[in-house]
Amino acid sequence: MNKNTMNNELVFYASPKGNDKWSGRLPEPNESGSDGPFATMEKARDTLRNMKKSGKLTWPVKVFLRGGIYPLAQPILFSHEDNWPVTYCAYPGETPVLDGGKRITGWTREKLNDRLEVWVANIPEVAEGKWCFQQLVVNGEIRNRTRLPEQGYFRIKSVPGTDLSTAGLFDGSDTFVYSDNDIQNWRNIGDVDIVMLHYWIEERMPIEHVNENKKLVTCKYKSSFALIDDNRTGYSKYFVENVFEALSKPGQWYLDRKTGNIFYIPMPGESLEDVEIFAPVVEQALRLEGSEYDSKCVEYISFKGIKIRNTGWKHRPRKDAEKFGVCYAGDVQAAFNVPGVIFLKYSRFCSIEDCILENIGYYGIELSDGCRNIRIIGNEIYNAGAGGIKVNGGDINSSKNKYTKYNQIIGNHIHHCGRVFHSAVGVLCGHSSNNNISHNHIHHLHYTGISCGWMWGYDENNLGNNRIENNHIHHIGTGILSDMGGIYLLGVQPGTVVRGNVIHNIEKANYGGWAIYTDEGSSHIIIENNICYFMASTGFFQHYGRENIVRNNI
Incomplete structure (x- = not known):
């Protein structure tokens, strides 16, 4: 051979x-x-x-991918049967693209309300219930679903059973009273989303029913948190998304799931003759998935220089809610249950390097249970529905085979994320230890830049020995969420070091725009030689914790 x-x-x-x-x-x-x-x-x-x-097979293998489009009908799966030193990489000077989208054709020009030019196409698979999507990409740029109000937010008038002064954090609700004509019985009301922005999370709540006489809306999912502002001066702010009657501005679109018709208002300069319009058919691109036993891990598979684009998203009601017979609209923090477009589980000695992930619906890359010695280096992740990189394995009570540790997240560029899941984080490190998170450039997210730890308080955990060094983090927070930091830490973490980071331009909604934020129980952490400026709050804030060393920071 x-x-x-x-x-x-x-x-x-x-x-x-x-x-x-x-x-x-x-x-x-x-x-x-x-x-x-x-x-x-x-x-x-x-x-x-x-x-x-x-x-x-007796030699390591390199698979060169020539430039061009590789359409994805489903994620590409790798198992322990594929274990071998194999690198899937770009052919020199070319860019291979794994495309999760399908091009929509057959557009015609029509008039909306007898005045506004709109392009319309019929998609039989949508009408047949075989395809549904919430994202549209036109000439490489994401276009927005309709939003009400166009700027700013509506404000809940009242919530049955919820008092502003006495409500607990977890006193969620699936109903509320709206003001004036903020909500109406719009076309296909079940496809309309209410997006709550309160505390440090978003809650995406599809409408189930509207009583216009009582101005009462009922949603499909219950909110995780009480529908009040975190400063208790009023009820939650929200906006409404995906209303057909709101089609009015160039770049807006609407998918009618009943008829299969999609409506798009073209941007200036766009023409049917040269436009390319894609909608996602998959949510994930690559899945490396072993099993808990050592002999069944995925090992030694690498990806280098590949672009991934146009993957979609769907609602992610909180998983553990089903135990209580209720589905909750939002995660309690950091869009924690939103998966990665590249997903690894029980994988070791694999790498993702110099790849580009753009116009995606979820987190870019996820290391789940049992991932060790994974290299995530030199990638760019942007225009993501959630955040950049998510690392989370088994907790202290799980099998040690589920522990995720010894991973390298170095030199990645993560920016302009959180389009759908606003509380998502640039790099989220949950139950995981001995990771190197360094030299990353993270900016323009609605919430935290780097979050490390997933244990509130002083309870025993398997965190620690994480190095968060020499990262550049800026323009974090856009004034829509509270309680955030450029770097956020949580729980007892012996050996964790936060060193040499440059953090600036951190904003907030009502409170908590800190550069470095040690939240509940953060302990045994060294924080040194960091430069922090232009924060809405302060450079360093300790909620409660003990035996941290904070020195030589500016």
Whole structure:
């Protein structure tokens, strides 16, 4: 078998111009059209899997992906059967794109309300209930669903059973009274979202019923928190999303799930002749998923120089709520239950380097249970529905095989995230230890830049020895949420170091725009040599904790 003897590795190729019936050993089709690169990553994966089973793999493997679009009909899955030193990487000078979207065609020009030009296309799969999406990308840019009010927020008038002065944090509700005509019985009312912004979370609450006589709205999910402002001066602020009757501005769109019609108001300069409009068909692109036993982990698979784009999102009611017979609209913090577009579970010695994730619906990359020695280096994640990178394994009471640790998150650029899940974090490190989070550039998020820890108070946990060093964090918070920090810490974390970070331009809604924020129980942490400026609150704030060292910060 041919091999690259210089690098002691086997080389395969895939290309949008390829064919999965070919050998994959040539970078482009031969003159006779009888051989050339594969057409898909899946074929390369399956070929290597079969070679491994038959004992034909003896060298590390590199799979070069030629530039162009690789449409995704479903996430690409890797299991322990694929364990081998394999790198899926961009062909030199080219950009392969894993595209989670499908192009929408068949547009016609129509008039909306006899005055406004709107493009309309019919999508049979939508009318048949086979496809639904909440995101639209036009010429590479995300377009917005309709929003009411167009600027600012509505304010709840009252909440049955909820008193401003006595309500507890977790006294959520699925009903409230609105003011004036803020909410109406709009077309397809069940597809309209109410987005609450209060405390440090958003709550996305689809409407179930509107009683216009009583001005009472009932939502599909109950709110996690009481529907009041965190300063108790009023009830929660909110906006309404996805109202057909609100179509009025260029760049807005609406999908009618009953008829399958999609409406789009073009931006100035856009024409049907040269526009490309995509909607997502998948929510995740890559899944590396082993099992809890050591012999079944996914190992030694790497991705380098690949772009991932146009993946979607759906409502994520809080998972553990089903135990109580109730679904809650929001997570209690940091959009914690929102998954990653690249998802790893029980994976070791894998890497994601120099990749770009853009126009995605969730977190960019997630390391779940049992992930160790993973390298996430030099990636760019932006225009994400949630945050950048999420790391969270089993807690102190779980099997040690579930512990997630020894990972490197270095030199990533994470920006302009939280489009859908506003409370998402740039880098979220929950139940995890011995990680290196350094030299990342994180900016323009609605909530915290880096969050480390997931245990409120002094209880025993498996946190600690995390290094948060030399990160540049700025323009965090946009005045819509409270209780945040450029770097946020939680729980007892012996050996954790926050050092050499530059943090600035931290904003807040009502309170808590701190540069470095040690929240409940944060203890045994060294915080030194950081530079913090232009904070809405202070450079450092300790909620409660003990035996921290805070020195030589500016």
